[in-house]
Structure formats: C-alpha cells, structure tokens
Amino acid sequence: MIPVSYFIGLSILLFILGVIAFFIKRDLITMFMAVEVMLNAANLAFIALAKAAGSPAGQVIVFFVITVAAAEAAVGLAIILLVFRQKKSIKAEDMRLMKG
Amino acid sequence: MEMFWLIPLVPGASAFILAVFGKRLSKKYVSWQACLSVFASFLLSLVSFFGLLKISPESLPVVKTLFRWIESGSFSADLSLQLDPLSSVMTLVVTGVGFLIHVYSVGYMAHDKGYKRYFTYLNLFTFAMLILVMGANLVLMFVGWEGVGLCSYLLIGFWFEKHSAANAGKKAFIVNRIGDAAFILGIFFIFLVVGSGDFRAITGAIEGGAVTQGMATLIALLLFIGATGKSAQIPLYVWLPDAMEGPTPVSALIHAATMVTAGVYMVARMNLLFTLSGTAAQVVGIVGALTAIFAATMALTQNDIKRVLAYSTISQIGYMFIGCGVGAYAAGMFHLFTHAFFKSLLFLAAGSVMHALSGELDMRKMGGLRKYLPLTYPAFLVGAIAIAGVPFLSGFFSKDAILTQAFAQGQYFVWAFGLMGAVLTAFYMFRLVFLTFFGQERIEPHAKDHLHESPRVMTVPLVMLAFFSVVAGYVGLPVVLGEKANLFNRFLEPVIHPAHEGAHLSISAEWMLILASVAVALCGIYAAYVFYLRSPRLPHRIVARFPALYKLLYNKYYVDEIYNEVFVRPLVGGSQIIYDNFDLRVIDGTIDGTAAATGFAGKVLSLFQSGLVKDYALALLLGVAVFLGYLLF
Numbered sequence: 001m002i003p004v005s006y007f008i009g010l011s012i013l014l015f016i017l018g019v020i021a022f023f024i025k026r027d028l029i030t031m032f033m034a035v036e037v038m039l040n041a042a043n044l045a046f047i048a049l050a051k052a053a054g055s056p057a058g059q060v061i062v063f064f065v066i067t068v069a070a071a072e073a074a075v076g077l078a079i080i081l082l083v084f085r086q087k088k089s090i091k092a093e094d095m096r097l098m099k100g
Numbered sequence: 101m102e103m104f105w106l107i108p109l110v111p112g113a114s115a116f117i118l119a120v121f122g123k124r125l126s127k128k129y130v131s132w133q134a135c136l137s138v139f140a141s142f143l144l145s146l147v148s149f150f151g152l153l154k155i156s157p158e159s160l161p162v163v164k165t166l167f168r169w170i171e172s173g174s175f176s177a178d179l180s181l182q183l184d185p186l187s188s189v190m191t192l193v194v195t196g197v198g199f200l201i202h203v204y205s206v207g208y209m210a211h212d213k214g215y216k217r218y219f220t221y222l223n224l225f226t227f228a229m230l231i232l233v234m235g236a237n238l239v240l241m242f243v244g245w246e247g248v249g250l251c252s253y254l255l256i257g258f259w260f261e262k263h264s265a266a267n268a269g270k271k272a273f274i275v276n277r278i279g280d281a282a283f284i285l286g287i288f289f290i291f292l293v294v295g296s297g298d299f300r301a302i303t304g305a306i307e308g309g310a311v312t313q314g315m316a317t318l319i320a321l322l323l324f325i326g327a328t329g330k331s332a333q334i335p336l337y338v339w340l341p342d343a344m345e346g347p348t349p350v351s352a353l354i355h356a357a358t359m360v361t362a363g364v365y366m367v368a369r370m371n372l373l374f375t376l377s378g379t380a381a382q383v384v385g386i387v388g389a390l391t392a393i394f395a396a397t398m399a400l401t402q403n404d405i406k407r408v409l410a411y412s413t414i415s416q417i418g419y420m421f422i423g424c425g426v427g428a429y430a431a432g433m434f435h436l437f438t439h440a441f442f443k444s445l446l447f448l449a450a451g452s453v454m455h456a457l458s459g460e461l462d463m464r465k466m467g468g469l470r471k472y473l474p475l476t477y478p479a480f481l482v483g484a485i486a487i488a489g490v491p492f493l494s495g496f497f498s499k500d501a502i503l504t505q506a507f508a509q510g511q512y513f514v515w516a517f518g519l520m521g522a523v524l525t526a527f528y529m530f531r532l533v534f535l536t537f538f539g540q541e542r543i544e545p546h547a548k549d550h551l552h553e554s555p556r557v558m559t560v561p562l563v564m565l566a567f568f569s570v571v572a573g574y575v576g577l578p579v580v581l582g583e584k585a586n587l588f589n590r591f592l593e594p595v596i597h598p599a600h601e602g603a604h605l606s607i608s609a610e611w612m613l614i615l616a617s618v619a620v621a622l623c624g625i626y627a628a629y630v631f632y633l634r635s636p637r638l639p640h641r642i643v644a645r646f647p648a649l650y651k652l653l654y655n656k657y658y659v660d661e662i663y664n665e666v667f668v669r670p671l672v673g674g675s676q677i678i679y680d681n682f683d684l685r686v687i688d689g690t691i692d693g694t695a696a697a698t699g700f701a702g703k704v705l706s707l708f709q710s711g712l713v714k715d716y717a718l719a720l721l722l723g724v725a726v727f728l729g730y731l732l733f
Contacts, residue, residue: 022714023718031713095713096710096712
C-alpha cells in the first residue's frame with residue numbers, strides 16, 4: 001500500500017509544473033494544456049484522499065470535474081481557433097484589448 | 101341638503117376634465133361645461149341654504165367627513181366639509197357671482213388663444229375657493245387658501261408673454277407667501293394648544309377656557325398676518341394693484357369679489373379667538389381703518405381705471421376688517437357680501453369699457469362714453485352709487501352697519517377714519533364715473549373706429565349684478581328699523597358670537613350716524629362733480645398748488661420703492677453674494693471635485709489593467725498564496 005502522502009506529493013508536483021508552464025509558455029494551446037495539468041493534479045489529490053478516507057464522494061467529484069473539463073476544453077479550443085482566425089496568431093501577448 | 105359636499109366637487113371635476121382633455125374639446129363645449137358646472141354648484145348652494153334655514157341652530161354645523169386624510173402620531177386631519185350659515189353665505193357669493201363672471205368671460209375672452217386654459221384655471225379657482233370656505237378644519241382650509249393663491253398667480257400671469265404680467269404674478273405669489281408663513285405658524289400653535297384643527301374642537305376649547313388670553317393674541321395675530329397677505333391689507337397690500345395685469349373678469353372674481361375676502365372670512369370664522377384676545381381684535385380694527393383711508397387716498401390720483409378699482413377694493417376690505425375689529429363680525433361679513441356684487445359689477449363694467457375701447461385703460465383717453473355704452477354706463481353708475489354709500493343701495497347698508505358698530509363700541513378713532521374713507525370713496529368713484537362717461541371725448545381715433553357696446557353675453561351679467569347691487573342690502577337693514585330687521589345678522593348668529601352685548605346706541609344716535617354717512621357720501625359725490633364736471637381746471641390748479649402732496653399720492657407714497665430698497669434689493673443682493681461664493685465655490689466645487697477625484701482614481705487603477713492574461717493569472721496566484729498563507733500560519 002502506497003501512503004497517501006506520495007499521491008499528494010505527486011499532485012503538488014504536477015500542480016507546480018502546471019503553474020510554471022502556464023507562466024513561461026507564450027502560446028495559448030500550451031497554456032491551456034498547463035491548465036489541464038493543474039486540473040488533473042487536483043483530481044489526483046481528490047482520488048487519493050477519497051481512497052484514504054474511504055468515502056466515494058471525492059471520486060464522484062472527479063467524474064464531475066472530468067466532464068466539465070471536457071466541455072471546457074471544447075469551448076476553450078473553439079475560442080483559440082476563433083482568435084487565430086482573427087489575429088493569425090495564438091500568442092497571449094497579442095491579445096491586449098482589455099488594457100486599461 | 102345632504103348633497104352639500106358636492107358643491108366644491110362639481111367645479112373641481114370640471115377643472116380636472118378641462119385640464120386633461122381640454123385640447124380635444126371644442127371651444128363651445130368648454131364654455132358650456134365651465135359655466136354649467138359653476139351653475140350646478142350654485143344651485144346646490146341654494147338648496148343647501150334653504151336646507152340650513154330649516155335646521156335648528158343646535159345641530160350646526162352640518163359636517164360631512166369623506167375620509168381620514170392625514171394621520172401621524174397625535175396629529176390627524178380629516179377630509180371633511182362643513183356647512184353652516186357662514187360657509188353658506190360664502191358659497192352663495194362664490195358660486196353666484198362666480199357663475200355670472202364665467203358667463204361674462206365667455207364674451208370677454210372669446211378671441212383669446214388661451215381660452216381653454218383660462219376656463220380651466222377659473223374652474224380650479226372656484227373649486228379651491230369652495231374648499232377654503234367649506235373646509236371643516238384649518239388644514240383643509242389652508243389647502244383651499246393655497247389653492248386660490250396658486251390660481252391667482254396663474255391668472256395674474258395669464259398673459260405671461262408680457263413681462264409685467266409675469267412679474268405681477270410673481271409679486272402676488274411671493275407677498276402672499278410671507279402672509280402664509282405666519283398663517284401656518286398660527287395653525288401650528290392651534291394644534292399645539294387645542295390638539296386639533298377642527299373648527300368645532302377649537303370653538304369647544306376656547307369656550308372651555310383651554311386657551312389663555314396671551315396665547316389667543318399670539319395665534320390671532322399670526323392668523324391675521326396671513327389675512328393681510330391674502331386680503332391685501334397694510335403692510336402686504338402691494339401685490340393687489342399689480343394683480344390688475346390679469347384679465348378683467350379675473351380681477352372681478354378673484355381680486356375683488358371672492359379670494360381677497362378670504363381673510364375676512366377667516367377672521368369671522370375664528371371670531372371667538374379674536375374676541376378672546378381683545379388686543380388682536382383691536383389690531384385688526386386699526387389696520388382695517390388705516391388701510392381703508394390709506395388705499396382710498398391712493399385711488400384719488402390714479403389714471404388707470406382698473407387700478408382705481410384695485411385701490412378701492414383694498415380700501416373696502418379695510419372696512420370689512422374694521423367690522424371684524426370692533427366685534428361686528430356679521431357687519432364685516434355683510435359688507436363682504438354686498439361688496440362682492442357691486443365691486444365685481446364695477447370691474448366687469450370697466451372691462452366692458454376696455455372692450456369697447458380696444459383695451460384702453462387710461463381714463464384720460466376716455467370721456468363722454470355715456471352715449472356709446474347705453475348698458476354699461478347705467479350698470480357702472482349703479483355700482484358707483486352703491487359703493488359710495490348712497491341710501492337705498494346695498495353699500496350704504498353694509499358700510500353704515502360697520503361704522504355704526506364702530507361708533508357704538510367707542511372706537512371713535514376707527515369710526516372717524518372710516519367716515520373720512522367714505523368721503524374719499526364717494527369722491528374717487530365719481531371722479532371715475534365723470535372722467536369716463538361724462539365730459540368731453542378724449543378717445544383716440546383708432547379706438548373710436550371700433551367703439552361698440554359689448555355683446556349680450558357680457559351685458560346680461562352686468563344687469564344681473566346691478567340688480568343685486570341694489571337689492572342685496574335689504575337683507576341687512578339697520579337696527580333702527582326694528583331689532584329683527586337685520587335678517588343677515590340673525591342668519592349668522594349661530595356662528596358669530598356677539599362680542600359685546602348690550603352696547604346699543606339710542607335710536608336718535610343711530611339716526612345721526614346714518615345721516616352723517618349719507619351727508620359724507622353726498623359731499624364726496626358733489627366734490628367730484630365740482631372738480632371734474634363743473635370746473636375741470638380745478639384739479640390742475642390744486643395739483644399746481646400742492647405739487648409735493650400730489651406727487652406723493654401719485655407715486656402711491658413710494659411704498660413700492662421703499663419695499664424694493666428695504667426688502668427686495670438686500671435680498672437679491674445677498675442671494676447674489678451667496679450664489680457667487682457658496683453656490684459656485686462650495687457646492688459646485690464639491691461636485692466638480694468628486695468628479696475629478698473619481699476620474700483620477702480610475703486613471704491610477706487602470707494602470708493595473710494590462711490586458712495580459714498572465715498578469716491576471718499572477719494576481720490570482722498571489723491572491724491564493726496570500727489566502728493560503730493566512731489560513732495555514
């Protein structure tokens with residue numbers, strides 16, 4: 001039996017990798033993938049803790065997260081596609097319409 | 101009788117309809133509705149009057165409470181109307197004279213482009229005036245009081261394109277506000293002392309001794325200041341001569357017959373309070389006497405036909421206040437009653453003269469109109485004789501009743517002033533008659549081309565008013581003809597509580613007083629005859645002899661100028677200083693400063709809005725880190 005702390009450690013590691021990737025990468029697709037990594041890090045923590053606590057609630061939440069993430073991925077990719085059509089670029093810095 | 105509460109509501113409903121749908125109604129329909137609504141109201145008043153005669157005095161007044169209107173803590177006021185002899189007299193005058201003036205207006209205003217607006221205001225005025233006289237408590241009376249003030253403002257400024265008319269309306273409104281401020285203070289004091297504004301409660305409280313004499317004096321004086329504003333007495337009379345800028349029928353209805361007498365009605369309504377105070381009654385009498393003579397002297401030198409009548413109105417209302425001041429409230433009300441007929445007659449006849457002369461007001465450009473105006477001339481003459489106090493016409497009986505009472509109460513000063521005023525009244529009225537209808541013609545050529553008698557719709561009301569000016573006096577015959585001869589006083593007895601019992605003069609003294617008034621009236625008329633018909637150069641010689649006196653009178657004692665310097669200029673100047681310093685700097689500065697500060701803050705904060713997703717994500721991350729740090733450590 002692998003201790004829960006290992007899972008949590010892996011989850012934290014994945015999350016930090018996701019954060020770093022989000023900040024150092026410049027194109028939207030990669031940033032998007034970084035977000036997915038962070039999401040799945042959280043999922044891993046959920047499952048591990050659910051198993052340790054012996055409660056199915058955490059696993060149920062993970063199913064929801066996966067479902068929502070799938071929908072979100074579809075919407076996110078569609079947005080990126082439209083952005084590309086408009087700007088011929090998927091670099092995050094090129095989108096500064098909200099600059100005050 | 102039970103329907104008496106409809107009296108004010110009929111003209112009120114008519115005014116509402118005209119105000120809302122007036123634009124879509126035809127001119128003819130508007131005239132019919134406006135006149136008939138007042139006529140219906142008159143019929144109701146008449147029915148109610150006869151109903152009142154049958155009711156025993158103990159059950160007076162008849163009150164109809166429509167609903168509880170205001171309730172706040174211990175303060176409450178009902179929307180309730182009452183009918184008692186005093187209200188009944190007033191409703192008859194307001195609706196009766198009002199109806200005739202409505203009819204006259206149909207002819208007088210026929211070619212005015214504000215025709216429908218005019219009748220809306222006139223109906224609204226009738227409504228407000230009836231609320232004033234029928235309100236069963238001071239609060240509702242005050243609503244009517246302000247309502248008539250508003251209508252007066254609207255109608256004085258009816259031809260608002262004219263600068264002078266707009267200014268006259270403003271002046272009337274502002275001067276009245278001064279009186280109203282005192283009036284409402286008086287009402288508050290009554291609520292403080294009595295705990296209710298209901299007239300029955302006030303009467304009960306005074307009769308029960310709940311009001312001290314000092315308090316009564318304070319309240320009565322405050323109420324009387326309100327009356328001086330509305331009824332154009334010294335010192336607040338200045339608005340009434342200017343109010344002649346309005347259409348002439350308005351001058352007749354509002355500024356002669358009804359609204360300006362509201363103060364007299366109010367004093368008569370609160371007669372117990374004034375009698376209890378004593379001092380206040382004395383003040384009322386003296387102010388009345390001073391006004392009566394002061395305004396009469398100003399009327400002597402005016403050349404504008406309507407202004408002479410305006411000063412005459414001020415003077416005559418002074419007489420009514422003399423009556424109230426010496427405790428003869430019924431005599432004061434009687435003069436109000438007769439004055440309503442002959443003064444509205446005089447105004448309407450003057451309007452007819454103006455109509456005939458294409459709007460000419462200056463008596464120096466009239467003269468010899470007798471033969472051109474075969475109906476207006478006798479009507480005017482009847483009014484002039486009535487107001488001058490010649491026996492057997494209404495003005496004689498009422499003025500004599502007041503002066504006799506003043507003498508009987510030992511108010512010789514007031515009586516002497518009243519008698520002097522009577523000479524002047526006879527003099528200036530016949531000056532008006534002689535200058536307008538007699539002597540040589542001084543009519544401008546362009547006016548002479550259109551010279552014509554007024555249409556029937558205008559002359560018939562004149563004839564009817566002339567009839568009443570003659571006969572109205574016979575309901576209040578002097579006491580020398582028997583104790584019961586004065587029907588008017590007996591009718592008012594349930595409301596007017598006689599101030600001084602047993603102050604009766606001997607029969608011979610009464611006759612002497614009557615003879616004195618008659619002699620005085622005839623002297624005035626004869627003097628006017630000498631001055632303006634027999635030797636028309638005499639006035640010029642007198643003017644040349646006393647130029648300073650003439651100038652003083654001609655400029656109306658410079659009262660307007662003095663008020664302007666003492667009150668208006670400092671107020672306007674002070675307002676200008678406050679506007680420049682406080683409004684422009686402090687208030688506008690605060691507002692502008694708020695706007696500038698908000699804009700600056702926005703500019704600074706917008707620097708954080710880089711538009712880069714990563715910056716926002718970083719802010720998010722930092723936020724979560726700080727939050728977690730707080731939770732963990």
